[in-house]
Amino acid sequence: MPLFSVIVPLYNKEKSIQNTLKSALDQTFTDFEIIIINDGSTDQSESKALAINDSRIRLFSTENQGVSAARNYGIAKASGTLIAFLDADDYWFPNHLKQLSELYEMFPQCGLYCTNYERFYNPNKIIKPTYIAIPHHPWKGIVNDFFQSSYIDRIAWTSAVAVPKTVIDTAGNFKTTITLGAGEDTDLWLRIALRFDVAFDNEISARHMLDAENRVSLASTLKRSFAKLDEFKEEEKNNPSLKKYLDLHRIFFAIRHKLAGDVKTFNFYMQSVDRSNIPFKTKIILAMPTFLIRKLYAFKKYLEQKNILISIYD
Structure with a gap:
């Protein structure tokens, strides 16, 4: 049984999925499986993913039901102790899972493990998040007030967190009634943070690719169901x-x-x-x-x- 199950929801990301998967496979920490849920893609996303041959990858195809349903399906198929999430257009630096594994070893009682990340718009615009009451120097520990620290930027960003599978069993899955990136991840992190401690490593280990294709955040407001x-x-x-x-x-x-x-x-x-x-x-x-x-x-x-x-x- 691997320590991590990495859940990758995939919908029409043919241009980015291989780079995303390569960033996961290049991790220095190797005790993980990757579960890809092809959520009814209509482009070449699935064939691009299948072109990468690695025994740690499993791919399942479903009808398009949205990112929450895809992640929940991946969680149900997971065999790892910790569930890590990686959207199909984001990127991990090589030490990402190692940092999460160290947080888990240091603070096994936590319900949510988070690492720092950067927002990539283009090579000339890469933004580091701003947090309240988090040390600027290298630091990892229990976040004193998860909500206050997240007033400006979020401590928990989906492609840079891991959650024990037993915690998801307690707090519940992603809500499928919230659609198209309108707060389904925020809702789950809220439910977890109200019940469990949150651990954070402020070293950047992931990149939020805001130049990527088909980002759900660009969807029309009136077509989305918000939390x-x-x-x-x-x-x-x-x-x-x-x-x-x-x-x-x-x-x-x-x-x-x-x-x-x-x-x-x-x-x-x-x-x-x-x-x-x-x-x-x-x-x-x-x-x-x-x-x-x-x-x-x-x-x-x-x-x-x-x-x-x-x-x-x-």
């Missing part, structure tokens, strides 16, 4: 950092729906937000008419092409 976040209402009453963390997500979801013209869903999210948790810049944006927000959003995208990043959430 409602209302199941955490009781916990957030007595947990101020959780409340702020949830409110920041609600604000993000609300603005996306306002831009899409869905006022009803915008109001659904905003009605639960404590105004003291709304950043100053975001209050200004929320007060603007929709047409002006759209213009600002387009300008923000233009600046991103020039390698200038602006956030309204800090």
Whole structure:
């Protein structure tokens, strides 16, 4: 039985899947299996994956049901103690699984193991995340407040985490009612972090490929089913950092729906937000008419092409 089962959901990633798999196979820590779930791809993704011959790879094909169902199917097929996730357009540096294995050895009681990562837009724009209350020097340990540390950037990013399979059995799988990258991973990490400690290694070991093809984040807002976040209402009453963390997500979801013209869903999210948790810049944006927000959003995208990043959430 391997220590890691690496779950790779695959949907129309013919240009990136081989590079992604190669990054997994090149790990210095070798006690793992790779489970690829071809989620009804309509391009050459499956043949590209099958062209890589390695006994550690198993591939299963299903009808297209979405990334949550694909990951859940992979978990059901996994034989490893720890479940690691790798999206088919992301990349691991050679020490990634070694770092996760060391975290597991040092902190076996944890429910979530995370390593640091970078966001790759192009060779001239590679961004390192910003965390609250995490040391800048090389550090690995238990995160004191998972929610507070994730106000700006997420401590847990799907292609840089591992979860004991027994923890998933306790916390539950990815929700298939949340679709197209609209918070299904955030929802699961929330459920785990409320029950278990989270360990983190701040050395970068993975790369979030934001130049990749067919990213679900580019899907139309109105075609996506977002996490409602209302199941955490009781916990957030007595947990101020959780409340702020949830409110920041609600604000993000609300603005996306306002831009899409869905006022009803915008109001659904905003009605639960404590105004003291709304950043100053975001209050200004929320007060603007929709047409002006759209213009600002387009300008923000233009600046991103020039390698200038602006956030309204800090």
